[in-house]
Amino acid sequence: MADSxxxxxxxxxxxLTLTTLKAACSQCNLxxxxxxxxxxxxxxxxxxxxxxxxxxxxxxxxxxxxxEDFEAIYAIRSGFFKTDVLLEDGRNQVTGFQxxxxxxxxxxxxxxxxxxxxxxxxDSEVCVIPFSxxxxxxxxxxxxxxxxxxxxxxxxxxxxxxxMLLGTMRAEERLAAFxxxxxxxxxxxxxxxxxxxxRMTRDEIGSYLGLKLETVSRAFSHFQEDGLxxxxxxxxxxxxxxxxxxxxxxxPN
Amino acid sequence: MADSxxxxxxxxxxxLTLTTLKAACSQCNLxxxxxxxxxxxxxxxxxxxxxxxxxxxxxxxxxxxxxEDFEAIYAIRSGFFKTDVLLEDGRNQVTGFQxxxxxxxxxxxxxxxxxxxxxxxxDSEVCVIPFSxxxxxxxxxxxxxxxxxxxxxxxxxxxxxxxMLLGTMRAEERLAAFxxxxxxxxxxxxxxxxxxxxRMTRDEIGSYLGLKLETVSRAFSHFQEDGLxxxxxxxxxxxxxxxxxxxxxxxPN
DNA sequence: GCAGCTGTTTGATCTGTGTCAATGCGAATT
DNA sequence: AATTCGCATTGACACAGATCAAACAGCTGC
Numbered sequence: 001m002a003d004s005x006x007x008x009x010x011x012x013x014x015x016l017t018l019t020t021l022k023a024a025c026s027q028c029n030l031x032x033x034x035x036x037x038x039x040x041x042x043x044x045x046x047x048x049x050x051x052x053x054x055x056x057x058x059x060x061x062x063x064x065x066x067x068e069d070f071e072a073i074y075a076i077r078s079g080f081f082k083t084d085v086l087l088e089d090g091r092n093q094v095t096g097f098q099x100x101x102x103x104x105x106x107x108x109x110x111x112x113x114x115x116x117x118x119x120x121x122x123d124s125e126v127c128v129i130p131f132s133x134x135x136x137x138x139x140x141x142x143x144x145x146x147x148x149x150x151x152x153x154x155x156x157x158x159x160x161x162x163x164m165l166l167g168t169m170r171a172e173e174r175l176a177a178f179x180x181x182x183x184x185x186x187x188x189x190x191x192x193x194x195x196x197x198x199r200m201t202r203d204e205i206g207s208y209l210g211l212k213l214e215t216v217s218r219a220f221s222h223f224q225e226d227g228l229x230x231x232x233x234x235x236x237x238x239x240x241x242x243x244x245x246x247x248x249x250x251x252p253n
Numbered sequence: 254m255a256d257s258x259x260x261x262x263x264x265x266x267x268x269l270t271l272t273t274l275k276a277a278c279s280q281c282n283l284x285x286x287x288x289x290x291x292x293x294x295x296x297x298x299x300x301x302x303x304x305x306x307x308x309x310x311x312x313x314x315x316x317x318x319x320x321e322d323f324e325a326i327y328a329i330r331s332g333f334f335k336t337d338v339l340l341e342d343g344r345n346q347v348t349g350f351q352x353x354x355x356x357x358x359x360x361x362x363x364x365x366x367x368x369x370x371x372x373x374x375x376d377s378e379v380c381v382i383p384f385s386x387x388x389x390x391x392x393x394x395x396x397x398x399x400x401x402x403x404x405x406x407x408x409x410x411x412x413x414x415x416x417m418l419l420g421t422m423r424a425e426e427r428l429a430a431f432x433x434x435x436x437x438x439x440x441x442x443x444x445x446x447x448x449x450x451x452r453m454t455r456d457e458i459g460s461y462l463g464l465k466l467e468t469v470s471r472a473f474s475h476f477q478e479d480g481l482x483x484x485x486x487x488x489x490x491x492x493x494x495x496x497x498x499x500x501x502x503x504x505p506n
Numbered sequence: 507g508c509a510g511c512t513g514t515t516t517g518a519t520c521t522g523t524g525t526c527a528a529t530g531c532g533a534a535t536t
Numbered sequence: 537a538a539t540t541c542g543c544a545t546t547g548a549c550a551c552a553g554a555t556c557a558a559a560c561a562g563c564t565g566c
Contacts, residue, residue, distance in 0.1 A: 109406035153362035159412035166419035167463035210420035
């Protein structure tokens with residue numbers, strides 16, 4: 001869709017010309033959610049110059065694969081991703097869903113190799129931030145350094161939340177937590193808190209939540225029967241936010 | 254045990270005198286596992302001066318509590334910790350076990366507040382590294398900055414591994430993975446890969462692995478029947494390392 | 507319009523792990 | 537040596553969610 005103008009066949013890199021460069025961070029309306037958060041105007045312009053390029057990823061294509069060399073982290077400009085890990089024996093699990101303003105690729109820093117796959121769930125665009133440049137810049141700009149540390153730490157805290165979910169919650173609680181989390185993140189991006197389109201399949205939701213797709217489907221149906229949500233395929237309307245929240249705090253034992 | 258010499262009643266802080274200061278990192282035999290990894294001698298001495306103090310934590314005491322202000326991260330000098338998260342409804346989960354050379358507290362960076370509890374499972378000692386000083390120093394020392402980023406990233410990768418375990422593995426696979434992981438970490442610290450003492454209870458293992466303590470106990474017994482390990486309360490001997498590993502790759506479906 | 511595909515829903519049954527309960531063991535205290 | 541207390545083990549049974557299976561919906565391409 002309006003994509004055919006880009007045709008460097010390998011990887012759809014959009015080299016930053018003077019005009020696109022200008023647009024990198026300083027013109028970006030995700031500034032407040034993304035890496036530049038808290039930076040002053042001149043600092044943002046420095047960051048602009050570090051952002052190497054933008055890259056378009058079509059639906060179902062990988063931004064990176066597990067095993068590839070790590071060189072950059074990515075800020076999602078638009079679109080929607082999942083990350084997943086593959087075990088030797090073939091089992092795999094979705095470790096997260098990422099949306100605009102969020103950062104992808106930090107798993108690769110530790111071993112200089114990506115440890116998971118990042119796959120676009122819809123046509124997407126990311127800003128490529130070469131990691132060595134980010135490190136250099138964050139040695140110069142204290143605010144950037146601090147904010148990047150917060151971003152990494154937030155990922156750790158998020159992961160702990162998922163561990164909690166997988167370790168202690170029952171199927172319907174997991175799905176309720178998942179929906180509320182999506183709602184909250186869409187809201188932060190200016191979309192409706194109550195109505196949205198799921199970009200992922202039941203199977204992918206199940207993988208993320210440690211459930212089988214049938215269980216996810218049944219939980220959706222049950223929520224609908226109870227008037228908590230309306231589901232039609234991937235179209236979700238949250239009818240009773242508080243009711244969903246209650247599911248989480250209501251302790252069975 | 255030989256602990257009564259320390260008696261500043263609040264929090265057992267050991268102020269760094271000239272002699273103890275010298276010992277902070279440059280004299281520490283965990284250098285290679287810990288933050289100073291890769292630093293030159295003079296750089297290590299700079300790091301020494303940033304390490305504020307050491308602190309002793311007795312068994313069952315908290316290094317920090319969820320909700321407390323975040324000011325420092327901690328490097329474990331000796332001992333053994335668990336971290337756990339508490340949900341409003343009272344459910345809680347162990348999110349990790351940490352041993353000498355590992356870093357605690359990075360969850361607190363994002364919100365300037367600790368998000369979990371860190372509890373000593375045996376009498377322990379940590380180095381207190383005030384975070385603002387670490388940030389300042391890592392703006393000056395590129396190697397330190399890079400290594401700190403790796404440490405944070407490693408925590409993310411570790412968490413993904415736990416998510417994998419919780420999301421896709423069966424009870425016995427989880428326990429096998431847990432034992433192999435402990436074995437590997439003890440080995441890296443110069444202890445026996447095959448024989449060790451568990452510092453945590455069955456309940457804590459279960460919480461970490463998303464299982465009930467009875468299930469953990471049964472899995473231990475089963476491993477013993479199969480000659481994979483010998484268990485006697487908290488004393489573990491791994492008799493068949495390869496056999497445990499096989500449990501992980503053997504895919505049921 | 508129809509065929510074929512992918513993803514979803516729903517039902518029937520099976521099973522791994524949770525739950526409840528009793529017993530056992532070891533370390534600390536007296 | 538006896539008592540207590542916190543953990544650990546083991547058994548019997550229940551149940552949430554997995555598995556297997558069939559039907560269905562929506563989309564793409566012909």
